[in-house]
Structures are given as C-alpha cells and as structure tokens.
Amino acid sequence: MEEFKLDKKVVFSWGIYDFANTIFSMNIISMYFAQWIIVDHHKEDIWYSLTYSLSMLMVALTIPVLGAISDGRGKRKPYLLILTLGCVLATFLIGGISAWISDVNTRVFSALFFFLLANYCFEGGLVFYNALLPEISTPQNIGRVSGFGVALGYAGSIIGLLLVKPFVTGNLFGLQFGSGGREKAFIPTAIFFLLFSLPTFIFVREKANRNSGEKRIKIKEAFRKVWNGIIDTKKYPGVLRFLIADYFFEDAIATVIIFMAVYAQVVMNMGDEAKILFFWFATTFAILGSLVSGTLSDRIGPKKTLFFVVSAWIISLSVIMLSTRTLYFWIMGPLIGICLGSTWTASRPLLATLAPRNMLGQFYGLYSLSGRTAAIIGPLLWGGAVLYFKKDNALVKWAVALLKKAGFNFSEQVLNTIQYRFAILVLIILMIIGLLIFIKVPDKKVKDYEG
Incomplete structure (x- = not known):
C-alpha cells in the first residue's frame, strides 16, 4: 500500500508537459525544419548540423549552472516557464521569418538563428521539468509517474504530427484552406506547445525546501557548485x-x-x-x-x-x-x-x-x-x-x-x-x-x- 495518496490531477499536469514539448521536437527537429532548410531552400546539411550542435553545446555549458542556481533558490518552475516561453517565441518567429523575409539567404540564416535559440530553450527546459518529478510523486510510484510522462511524450509526437499536418498540406478532411508548405508547420507548433504546457504551470506546485532559501547565487559560485558536485x-x-x-x-x-x-x-x-x-x-x-x-x-x-x-x-x-x-x-x-x-x-x-x-x-x-x-x-x-x-x-x-x-x-x-x-x-x-x-x-x- 502506498504511503501517500497520488494527486492524479497534478501528475497529469506534470506529464502533459512531456506531451507538449514532443510536439516541438517531432515537428521542428525531426520533420519539417530540416527539410525546409535542406530541401526547400537547397542549403547543405552542414548548416542544420552545425546549428543543432552549437545549441547542444550551449546547453552542455550552461544548463548545469542553471540547475545549481535553481537548487540554491529552491525553485524550478520559474526557469521552466522562462525557457518554455523562449522556445515558443523563437519557434513562432521562425514561422514569421518564412513569410516576412523575401531574400533567401537572410531568411534561412535568420531562421537558423532562431532555431538555435528554440532548441536551446527546449533542451534546457527538460532539466527543470525532470527535477519536478520528485515533487509530484511518492517514493513508491516515482517509476510509474516517470513512465506516464514518457508515454504522454510519445503520444504527443504522434498527435503533434496529426495536429500540424493539415497546416502543411493545406487540407483538412478534403477541405482546402491555404497553400500549405513545410513552413506552415512552425507557428501552429509554437501555439500547440504553449497550450498543452499550460496545465503544468497552473496546477503543479513546488514543495517548500527547508534546505534552500531565496538566496541569490552568483555565476562564479554556481560554476563552483557544479564543479564541486563532480x-x-x-x-x-x-x-x-x-x-x-x-x-x-x-x-x-x-x-x-x-x-x-x-x-x-x-x-x-x-x-x-x-x-x-x-x-x-x-x-x-x-x-x-x-x-x-x-x-x-x-x-x-x-x-x-x-x-x-x-x-x-x-x-x-x-x-x-x-x-x-x-x-x-x-x-x-x-x-x-x-x-x-x-x-x-x-x-x-x-x-x-x-x-x-x-x-x-x-x-x-x-x-x-x-x-x-x-x-x-x-x-x-x-x-x-x-x-x-x-x-x-x-x-x-x-x-x-x-x-x-x-x-x-x-x-x-x-x-x-x-x-x-x-x-x-x-x-x-x-x-x-x-x-x-x-x-x-x-x-x-x-x-x-x-x-
């Protein structure tokens, strides 16, 4: 028998973030953005690869420090919110750039810049999302709660494709509503990511941490804390x-x-x-x-x-x-x-x-x-x-x-x-x-x- 009763609404609200962010990862990282750069604009694959790798390098260098800062202040949700909004805004701007800028090179490299920011925020947010897991689970069910979040994430990858596909094809149940195109996936993806992530910020509450105060941690101290942790x-x-x-x-x-x-x-x-x-x-x-x-x-x-x-x-x-x-x-x-x-x-x-x-x-x-x-x-x-x-x-x-x-x-x-x-x-x-x-x-x- 479990020692504490599981709050199903809170668990669902936490797990739905996995659903929301995989809409971004499937439609932007895996499906449409790379094709838009390489196929539609005939740019070499290396441009997409370098941008992706640079964003991951930025994550590797900065996210552990942000994690240390969040521990020092005993807060994770504010950082998750900021990074989520950053990803949503950058993804929205990629869609805007595809429509607003006529020069091909300017359009592509501007989009790559905002993709770098979007992917950085997406990957960075996962650190603070993962750190919320012990806040909403009990020792007896942490594995099942984690599995529920991952399952919702994979469901998001499937449903996210279905939600965005009509905008890309310009066709919904046989009805035409626009010209379609891969670039039409970007703004809907940003909106769906934002909408489905809202329950996490509304219903998930962080527990008070007696070992952490509202103290500010300086950047040097954060680096030192990460290094000391290793x-x-x-x-x-x-x-x-x-x-x-x-x-x-x-x-x-x-x-x-x-x-x-x-x-x-x-x-x-x-x-x-x-x-x-x-x-x-x-x-x-x-x-x-x-x-x-x-x-x-x-x-x-x-x-x-x-x-x-x-x-x-x-x-x-x-x-x-x-x-x-x-x-x-x-x-x-x-x-x-x-x-x-x-x-x-x-x-x-x-x-x-x-x-x-x-x-x-x-x-x-x-x-x-x-x-x-x-x-x-x-x-x-x-x-x-x-x-x-x-x-x-x-x-x-x-x-x-x-x-x-x-x-x-x-x-x-x-x-x-x-x-x-x-x-x-x-x-x-x-x-x-x-x-x-x-x-x-x-x-x-x-x-x-x-x-």
Whole structure:
C-alpha cells in the first residue's frame, strides 16, 4: 500500500508537459525544419548540423549552472516557464521569418538563428521539468509517474504530427484552406506547445525546501557548485559512474534517433511511406515500453530495469546490423520502440535514488550535460564511420574476407552499404562500454531518494 495518496490531477499536469514539448521536437527537429532548410531552400546539411550542435553545446555549458542556481533558490518552475516561453517565441518567429523575409539567404540564416535559440530553450527546459518529478510523486510510484510522462511524450509526437499536418498540406478532411508548405508547420507548433504546457504551470506546485532559501547565487559560485558536485561525488556513491554510463547510452540512442531514417532508406531501401508507418509503429511500442518499464522499475528497482533495457538495445541493434531482410528490420522496430520508451523512464528515478533531494536540480543538470554532450559527439562518430568504413577500406576488406572464409556471403547491395553496418557496430560498442561501467552503480531502493 502506498504511503501517500497520488494527486492524479497534478501528475497529469506534470506529464502533459512531456506531451507538449514532443510536439516541438517531432515537428521542428525531426520533420519539417530540416527539410525546409535542406530541401526547400537547397542549403547543405552542414548548416542544420552545425546549428543543432552549437545549441547542444550551449546547453552542455550552461544548463548545469542553471540547475545549481535553481537548487540554491529552491525553485524550478520559474526557469521552466522562462525557457518554455523562449522556445515558443523563437519557434513562432521562425514561422514569421518564412513569410516576412523575401531574400533567401537572410531568411534561412535568420531562421537558423532562431532555431538555435528554440532548441536551446527546449533542451534546457527538460532539466527543470525532470527535477519536478520528485515533487509530484511518492517514493513508491516515482517509476510509474516517470513512465506516464514518457508515454504522454510519445503520444504527443504522434498527435503533434496529426495536429500540424493539415497546416502543411493545406487540407483538412478534403477541405482546402491555404497553400500549405513545410513552413506552415512552425507557428501552429509554437501555439500547440504553449497550450498543452499550460496545465503544468497552473496546477503543479513546488514543495517548500527547508534546505534552500531565496538566496541569490552568483555565476562564479554556481560554476563552483557544479564543479564541486563532480569532484565530491564520493559523497553520493554511484552518481558519477551513472552519469558516465549514461553518456555512452545517450551517445548511441541520440544517433539512432537522428540516423535511423537514413539507415532505413539506404540499407533497407524503404520508401517514405514505409518509413512513416515504421516510425508510427515503433512509437506506439515506445508508449507501451515507458508504461511497462515504469511499473517494472517500481517493482524490481530502476537499476535492474535499465540493465535489461540496455541489454535489449544491444540485441536489437545487433540484429539490425546483421540482417539483410526488411522483415527483420520490421520485427526489431517494436523492440527498439520499447527500449526507447524504457530508457528514460528508468533513468530519471534511478538518478533520484542516487542524489540528495536538495541537489536534484544540479544533478539533473549533470544528467542533461551527459545526454546533450552525447548528442554532439554521437552523430560525429556515425558520420566518421560511414565516411571511413566503405567497402574499399583495407580493414573492411579484411573483415569481409574473414567472414567469407567462415561461410558468410555478401551481396553487392550489402557491400555497397557496409559502412552503415559498421556505424551500427560503433553504436553497439558504445552501449557495451556503458553497460560495463553501469554494472557497479549502487542498486538503491527508490524510497531512499528523498535523501
């Protein structure tokens, strides 16, 4: 029996923010903005990549400091509100720029600037959103509450596409209402993000923290506090080890999210319609995975749950790397979805068991630092592997010859795209390294998270 009654309205109001911000991530980061820059305006991919990486670097450098400041003042919601409004405003301005500025270069580079700000605010807000989790859950249900938020997030990615699609096509149930175009996705996305995030700011209340006052923390002191948090991790056994392991996990996962569509097209020869269906299919199982893993985390603990999830990642990526038939790719889709939904569901409460309550903002900032830095490095590792491990590479020739001696045969199609299989192998290695580091993370009970 649970010690405290769960306030369902507050939990829903917290989780709906996951729903709201994935409308942004799906429509802006994954779907329409990159295509608007690269396809519609014929700009090189590197412009989008550099802008995205720079925004992630800014997050990595500043968000842990903001987390430390929020701990010092005992507040998270004000920072979440400011960053949410910043993301909404910047996204709205991208839509405005697409209509107001006629010069192509000025339009594109102005939009890229505001995309940098929007993505920075989006990623930064997640630190303070995650730090609210112990405020609205009990020790007995923190895993399920985390899973509920992740599930709502994946639902937001599906519903967000449906909500914005009519503006892009200019067609709603057969009725024409405008010319459509990818640029028409930006302003509706900003509005939907704002609307669906409102319950979080209206109904979620932060508890008074006796260990924090309304004192102001200077920037130098905030940097010192973050640095001391890293140096003094011996006081909080397992935190640094978990963050390092999580870096390797996030390295692989972030790269999968970015490049799986490319892999499906180049290696599996899947058309756009098939890819859309595949990702919807995988996302549905991601929702299921986040819910199931949340319950599992409450029962057996977040560490054991995350161990099983990462092991499943390694298995699914290995099958994808070795398979040549699209059927196996489709079979692995649900497993990848379950893994994706489960990883963050188990990670958030696990960190809460390792860090003291009054320092959660700082340690969730370090958690964000680990993931956001991986989002810079991971894609570079993938790109390097694809560039280097082509079929005429000496190491590749040696590996192929060795496998042929063992009885394996390779078609010309497999050899022509073998560099992508080596890229998947790089991700598998990253996962294995992370798992070996993760094994020695303390297996604490969630009831200890209040510190």
